[in-house]
Amino acid sequence: MIKADIHTHTTFSTDCDAPMEVMIKEAISRGLDTLCFTEHMDKDYPIDPTRDPSLPIEFLLDTDAYRTGFLEMREKYGDKIRLLWGVEIGLQPNLAEWNQNYVNRHPFDFVIGSEHNPENRDPYYPAFFEGRTEEASYTLYFEETLTNLKLFSDFDSIGHMDYIVRYGPNKNKEYSFAKYSDYIEPILEFIISHGIALEVNAGGYRNGLGEPNPCKDIIIRYKELGGELITIGSDAHTPQSMCFEFDRIENLLLDCGFKYHAIFIGRKPVLYPLG
Numbered sequence: 001m002i003k004a005d006i007h008t009h010t011t012f013s014t015d016c017d018a019p020m021e022v023m024i025k026e027a028i029s030r031g032l033d034t035l036c037f038t039e040h041m042d043k044d045y046p047i048d049p050t051r052d053p054s055l056p057i058e059f060l061l062d063t064d065a066y067r068t069g070f071l072e073m074r075e076k077y078g079d080k081i082r083l084l085w086g087v088e089i090g091l092q093p094n095l096a097e098w099n100q101n102y103v104n105r106h107p108f109d110f111v112i113g114s115e116h117n118p119e120n121r122d123p124y125y126p127a128f129f130e131g132r133t134e135e136a137s138y139t140l141y142f143e144e145t146l147t148n149l150k151l152f153s154d155f156d157s158i159g160h161m162d163y164i165v166r167y168g169p170n171k172n173k174e175y176s177f178a179k180y181s182d183y184i185e186p187i188l189e190f191i192i193s194h195g196i197a198l199e200v201n202a203g204g205y206r207n208g209l210g211e212p213n214p215c216k217d218i219i220i221r222y223k224e225l226g227g228e229l230i231t232i233g234s235d236a237h238t239p240q241s242m243c244f245e246f247d248r249i250e251n252l253l254l255d256c257g258f259k260y261h262a263i264f265i266g267r268k269p270v271l272y273p274l275g
């Protein structure tokens with residue numbers, strides 16, 4: 001059983017209503033020994049004109065309040081579960097320097113780098129795909145991911161590497177690693193050579209892909225190219241989705257030949273056996 005969920009959100013993230021304490025109690029009740037919060041810090045998040053104006057649009061994290069809240073919770077629950085302080089940073093080419101300064105300023109245990117908004121537009125909204133083919137959109141996503149990596153790579157794991165597939169008009173029906181391998185392989189080579197882990201994110205299952213993000217063939221290729229560092233996260237925004245499909249993810253990773261997954265403490269990997 002996987003006993004650590006290291007990609008989770010709480011009310012400190014704009015898009016999450018689950019208080020930190022509720023998430024901690026859920027993790028304890030599920031028998032986890034480690035829970036890492038990775039709140040969104042997505043500076044310059046795009047404002048989509050079709051978005052419900054009553055919803056908040058800022059994915060800026062109040063990092064000081066997050067630190068204070070976290071330390072209170074660790075004081076209260078630290079003898080029952082290991083709590084780790086992480087962040088999920090939104091990558092954009094114009095933010096490379098800003099993100100570097102941000103990471104330097106705070107004592108995170110774990111930093112996830114995530115491509116959310118290619119060309120500063122949010123693929124969560126169907127308007128993203130208007131005027132360009134799905135294939136061009138997915139290609140753009142992978143190309144911009146590589147551009148971002150070359151500009152800023154001081155993070156520990158790359159979040160949900162083929163995230164855009166969750167929102168494409170045909171999702172993953174016409175998507176495969178083979179089709180986009182020219183764009184995906186350089187990303188895998190880059191993270192391997194820079195010691196960045198590959199995250200296996202349960203959001204793909206939650207969004208009906210039948211696979212995690214990234215898909216299994218990418219995980220297999222990462223291994224073939226020499227990649228060893230895997231992190232596992234539910235990307236839970238609710239207590240119900242904590243550890244989502246973790247048994248399935250564990251079996252998938254064993255099937256791909258991995259024997260360990262990693263958590264990060266003070267930005268250093270600690271390996272946990274699989275199986």
Ligand SMILES: [Zn+2]
Binds near residue numbers: 088114116159160
């Ligand atoms: Zn994300």
Ligand SMILES: [Zn+2]
Binds near residue numbers: 007009088235
């Ligand atoms: Zn997330």
